[in-house]
Amino acid sequence: FYYNHGYADFQVVSAVGELDEATNKYTVTITVQEGDRYNFGDISVESTIPEVDSKALESVVETHKGDVYNAKDVEDSIVALTEKVAGSGYAFAQVTPRGDRNFENHTISVVYTIDQGTKAYVERIEIRGNDRTRDYVIRREFDVSEGDAFNQVLIQRAKKRLEALDYFDKVEISTVPGSAPDQVVLVVDVVEKSTGEFSIGAGYSTGGDTPGPSVEGSITERNFLGRGQYIKLSAGGGRHSRDYAISFTEPYFLGRRIAAGFDIYKSTREYNHYDTDVTGGTIRFGLPITDSISTQLAYNISQEKYSIADGCVDANGNYDPSRCTISPAILAGVAESPWVKSSVSLGLVYNTIDDMKNPHEGLY
Template sequence: IMELGDNRVNVVFNINEGGRTQIAAINFVGNSAYSSRRLSDVIATKRSSWLSFVLRDDVYDEDKLRADQELLRRFYYNHGYADFQVVSAVGELDDTTNKYTVTITVQEGDRYTFGDVSVESTIPEVDSKALESVVETHKGDVYNAKDVEDSIIALTEKVAGSGYAFAQVTPRGDRNFENHTISVVYTIDQGTKAYIERIEIRGNDRTRDYVIRREFDVSEGDAFNQVLIQRAKKRLEALNYFDKVDISTVPGSQPDQVVLVVDVVEKSTGEFSVGAGYSTGGETAGPSVEGSITERNFLGRGQYIKIAAGGGKNSRDYSFSFTEPYFLGRRIAAGFDVFQQTRNYDHYDSETLGATVRFGLPITDNISTQLAYNIAQEKYKLDSGCDDSPQDGIPDADCDISAAIVQGIDESPWIKSSVSLGLTYNTIDDMKNPHEGIYANVTTEVAGLGGDAKFVKVTGRGSVYQTLSEQLDLVGLISGGAGHIEGYGDDGLRIFDHFQSSDRMIRGFAYGGIGPVATGTSGDHLGGTTYFNASAEAQFPLPVIPESFGLRGAVFADAATLYGSKVDTALVDQSTTDMKLRASVGVGLMWASPFGPIRIDYAVPVKKQPTDDVQEFNFGIATRF
């Protein structure tokens, strides 16, 4: 305190921050079903590494450690270990190194499966047998607490929809310690009649009230239902607008009324990012840079907006996206995208200017659909190296380009107006580090609502993840895909609408490196009308390297075929249009970097055709979904 006279003082705080603490090690004690490396993936606290200055995930915090304990409980409960307990979780600071050692002691218990599963009701008008079809727990399945929660929600909604708004569903578990099963009885009772008098929202300085209220399936005057309240809490947390969401109740003005109090702590939802990358294949091979501005909660209205620009040696991309997640007050995501793309190929260039209007609708928690209208204008021209002078659209004598591609260029500019409908099924447990679940997508696109393009295109892709060894953290992946495009009308199918192969179809081959080939000496691959592909892969942690680095290895085998052509028969080598299988095997290195998932693959073709283009090494920012 510094005296200033005249009854005034200055208060000075001298702060010695000291050095920044780190986490030297995270040790798990008592775990046998899962390795320490696997459990480290589950919790949010991470061991310090050279990336910690970017991720800031190595900060020791007791509240964070308590949240990690809950993450561990949910992980074990969802994998059959109903008796799991966290015995202790402590962090010890070494003053000499200024580093913490975190030790988490657990008691796993035995693994259970579901025994008999039944539904009982004390409400005479409710048919318990008819409700068994909505239960998601089944006899013989591994015990899963999330399936129990989902069953409670499904039963509650079903009964409430039948006119029993105050019904309560209570699960009762009966453990059999000898055969390690848990029999579950869902009991439906007529709960205490209570109504929601009002919903008070606090802490939302930026987010508007209605953005929070619309996540509730109940409103003022409705019957109070704890299950629906907890589901609203999960929805609010999933928005990623808030650091913390708490929902509590206080007595209302009448004995049968309650007041819901929603306390939120807002967080930053805007992002400005600048990145650089490198890819060895695809339309944008080579080095690239990208900058974007993203706002997930635009003006506090819950709207998503993104402006992005990027480019590389042979590409330029500009885009603007907007999404309203609750169109017309319903849980329908409506939005639009506007984009411009330029590409420089070996002998020609392309420019695409287009827009998409889309509507997304969740059907269930795992199934969603998207309807979109797409319109784009595509322009193609020979580059200066192929049409130097007088740039009349006729390739120079020394330009080795196929007549089929020249014919496609002559047909531009080309307007494509289409409608697409997609269906997605997703049960993946963790999109960043998947271990279990299914991701499948089927899309149909019909072009011909005006414009020049007239075709029907159907594509599908599915991936199944399954943990093969809990102790070794070994994950298996089986994926497959297929597609077919068929033109109609007088103009038929142009060359640029054919499918091109890529590393998502088969690794070990160059982009556009398999399938029908043009006649002549150019060797240009023209794409195909039909493809099938399949892949089997095993993913595993790398020994010695700390799990905080986010590195994993993979071994894989791919197979694919691309065939069929609607190009003029005189311009395509007919011997290359038949269905012929290609196959490759290889190894991969995956890194969950702060800049996105980075993957390096080395694949060797074991079955190929003489006209195929091989590319054994592949590097890029990508995911296998």
């Protein structure tokens, strides 16, 4: 936290735990030394590779002169530079940052140095510990494949993606020597955890148009059949209501990093003088723009039916005003029923949360 808010000299001085025998609880006292707050000074890129235009790469850097020092921005700049240079044909390039402190002005100038690096290739990727999750669910989170150039930045990115799936308690990626000096084997060790959820609830309403007891339940599986698919079934109802819904999401539609899914729902309500029946569905697509920005497109269509309650109609099924009073708006809705509604929505999602269940940093 401190490193990302300008305190580059921050350190924990001590941590002491004391037991309160009266309450049988520990009090932990952590002493920290913040140090001075720094801003970024001059930012530059240098390259020992003659063909790489270091000046042109400065636009890729996410650290800027005058901004508050942020260690995460430095890490993001290393990733961005590595990807840019690798995309230009230098797969073995390594980016190393060098920070020069100015203690008087409280600034840190950063120089990103690009070197060729030692050539190494990924001979194979071994996955261990995935008793339920399919191999391809793990492999598709890697931007490197067997035979590609080894790139530590891309390996760390894959590790973060695997952790973000929330299928595993632990993800570790290590390397062992391959069959040749320029070959390495990636070993991915995972510890799977439960990805299914079941919930049930009950309640009682004494007010509104649909009073009485109600019950609802749902079953959710975030890694359906070990294929990384999301599915949720839910149902609920009471004396005067019924609700059913099903949701499904395929995170890699047609083998690409495009999420596709659908929702189907049905809801019925019995009010004092009329009933409603709503059936609908949604088709969803999600396309990542960057690792933190994605766009979502959805199409929704629903049909709404209105009908007069049995106690308000005569023997021929026609509305009888002498039995109950219904507003003109409801009568018009019944006459024009069913109603069909459709809509298209487009959204943009920005997410830099490091852990959705136990976040430490980021924005959403």
